[in-house]
Amino acid sequence: MTAKVLSPFERPLSWLGRLSTRALLFGACCLITIEALCLIAVAAESHKIVQQGRAFKVATVSIAAGDTLDFSNEDEFIHQVYVQSPTLNYDSPEQSIGQVISIKFPTAGNFEVRCHIHPKMLLKVDVK
Secondary structure, three states: OOOOOOOOOOHHHHHHHHOOHHHHHHHHHHHHHHHHHHHHHHHOOEEEEEEOOOOEOOOEEEEOOOOEEEEEEOOOOOEOEEEEOOOOEEEOOOEOOOOEEEEEOOOOEEEEEEEOOOOOOEEEEEEO
């Protein structure tokens, strides 16, 4: 019996023939999972929301599910932002001047972001 001569294209992958079906399936599942996680990480965006004059500089914002809002305190006062809804609850610590606090919005819906310290502050967030 003679050994099969492999072409230059077959040599780098010849070791695959020695793996079990279970090992090949496990490897394929790992690659698919890693690729999906990379796509999710790349797809999510961050959006800067400025806090100034005891207000959010914008009244409404539309974002995609998975995006993050970065609240930048460019005010001369501290803030303490919060979100209360059936699908998202977030309550920040006191936010010092110059500090940025990030809130990720993982699911679609309409949310209100408010400030405990300045109750008139309101940002409406539409997550698609």
